[in-house]
Amino acid sequence: MAVNNVQIFQLGIRDQFNGVTEREQRYAHHKARAAWYGARIILEQVSLESRPIFDFILELHRACSANWDAIVGQVGMERDQLRQFLTYAATFLSNSSYYPGDPVSEEEIAMVSRILEQNSILPENTRIRRVNNSANDSEVLVASVQRDDDASRIRTFPTPGLKGVIRLIRGDHSSALENICNELTQAAKFAANDTQVDFLPKYAESFQTGSLNTYRESQRIWDRDEAPRVDFSSIHTLAYCSSIIFPGINLPNYNDIRQEDGFKNVIISNRMATESRALQYPFIDPSEAETFTKHKFPAYHWWVVLHELLGHGTGQTMVETEEGKQNFDIDNPPISPLTGKSITTWYKPGQTWTGQFADLATTVDECRAELQLDVDGLRGLSNFNVNTGAHFAVLKCLLLDGNGAVTVVHDGLAKTVRVRVDQSKILTHGKVALGSMLLRLHMYRCTADASACRAYYEELSAVDGEYLEWRETVLANKPPPFVFVHANTFLDGEKVVLREYEPTAEGVIQSWAERSV
Structure with missing residues (x-):
């Protein structure tokens, strides 16, 4: 409602x-x-x-x-x-x-990230805090139940030029994580199989210690829990504690684990069902409204499936391990389809997709996995500031390179914007344009070529010129945001009440x- x-x-x-x-x-x-x-x-x-x-x-x-x-x-x-x-x-x-508040600069984040990487410390469960407004000293807070209250237990690392230090301090969010661990321990008593019995203690241990290596190990175990009736891969969500509830998700969120152990694709059906009842942007040309409405939900369903399975689930990253070994033949490297020559970049020891691509990681990977076109591209204009965009990049690619496969008709005075599709050009021109874009993003991701990716993607996703005028119209037509009401469960003796x-x-x-x- x-x-x-x-x-x-x-x-x-x-x-x-x-x-x-x-x-x-x-x-x-x-x-x-x-x-x-x-x-x-x-x-x-x-x-x-x-x-x-x-x-x-x-x-x-x-x-x-x-x-x-x-x-x-x-x-x-x-x-x-x-x-x-x-x-x-x-x-x-x-x-x-x-x-x-007082944000940490991109330069500070990059400096701290490099030092963490050099010391094989993964950044995903950390946050940076300045010390007395110092430009040289920083504290990296690690989420864990265990606290480094004793100064002798705090690890320190010098900053470049020995002008300051970085202190690695465990115990961030300690109380909440302790509650989480207690519930995971209770859940283990009702596990359905040995894999779940192995997974949950390791999962809880990662929150206890703050060790992401332990967390990664737990994800490898979880990946082996095939077709469980209940765990967080359920196709109906009981609890989803997040600002954004995705209709689908691909797990685990580590490329190497996906490559070596596999992954799970999840469709969250009770979230997806809301799409058919929700108010949407009026971007469809009246001549195509009936057809769009008829096919919208079936197409949306298959989009989610393919987005997770093929979008997030494909692609092998080129990686060098800590032992100096590569997952490819270093003497005969793979040939890049972008250059026709051997690849020259790959992930070095300690480097990760999110660490190397930083602020681009999420938006590029979503764009790489994206299949929704046109209408979703316009909708994306409302969700990002004037310097960034994800879905919009797909639309912009079609507009620039699709040879008229997709056009946008904008009336600033009437505050209307409509997408028109020339179906005769979708396969001959639109598919080719998108294929070229996706290949670029795919290769940048696989070969850790963050600098080339940034140069290409920031231009492709830039919102400027007439696109800014479209954005004003999109905002004027923005439908109400979604809010979801989740159920709760309570214990009544040994029984659970929903x-x-x-x-x-x-x-x-x-x-x-x-x-x-």
Whole structure:
């Protein structure tokens, strides 16, 4: 339902939950609780204000005993004002993606990342904190239950030129991670097989110690858990603690593990189902509206499948291990289809896709996996600032190199923008243009050629000139954002009770209040 510029949907799970055994329900309950305990970690990563706002909303819910109308009379608030607050609260609880304060510069991040890489320290569970506003000294906080309270246990590394030091300190988000580990330990008691029994303790250990090598080992074990009825690869989500709930996902998020051990493709059906009921951008030409509506959801389903399976699931990265060995013949390197010559770049020991490509990693990989065209490209204009874009890069490629396969008709005065497709040119020109673009991105990723990728992709995704005018029209037609209401599970003795909530702002707030995280 749409309320005050927010679309609220219930992620229904009851039929699926009732279809598994009591033991499996207990396993799912503890895994879900572990996920929800991550909420405060997300809040702490967003801003200093996020946790107090979160606590204020839930305390207000408790103070009025969920009778929000009582507030109107008590504080002299108008009903429209109350509705605006409830909409804000529901939206905040579903998305707090805002990063204020004194940011660390890109140069500082690059310097710290290089030092971590040189010392074989993976960066994914760390964050940087300045020390007394010093430009030379930094603290790298590592998420873990274990704390480095004793100064003698803190590892230090000199910065270039010996002008300062970097201190590696464990114990970030310690309390939340301890709760997560406790729930994972409980979940292990209800595991369905030996693989899950092996996976969960190792998974919890990674959060205890902050060791990403241990975490990676747990992901290799999880990858061997084939076709489980419950774990976080379920096709219906019980708990998804994130600002963005993707309709599908490819796991694990490590290229080498995908290559060596395999991966899982997940479609989240109760998330996907909302697409058919949601308000969408009006970018379709009226002459094609009926056809678009008829085929939209089936096409969307197959897009998600292929996006995860072929987009994120294909491609072998060229890697040199710590032992100086490569996963390719160094004396007869592979030939790059871009140059017709042997490749000259690859991932060196300690280097990763995210580490090398930094801010480009996510957007390039999504663009590399993307199959949605045209309408989604315009929608992408609203989700990024004027200097960046992901889906838009696909559309721009077709506009520049598709020889008229796709055109955009924009009327700035009427605030309308329409996509038109010349179906006769899709295979002959559009496919060729996209194939060339995807090959480039694919090779840059496989060979760790971050500099060439940046030069190509930043130009391709740049939003300037007439595209800025399109963006203004896109923003003027932007539909209400999505907000999702998840169910909760509770223990009643040894049994698990599922509780679902109404798709309203009040329902969103109540669901979070009853999670007690």
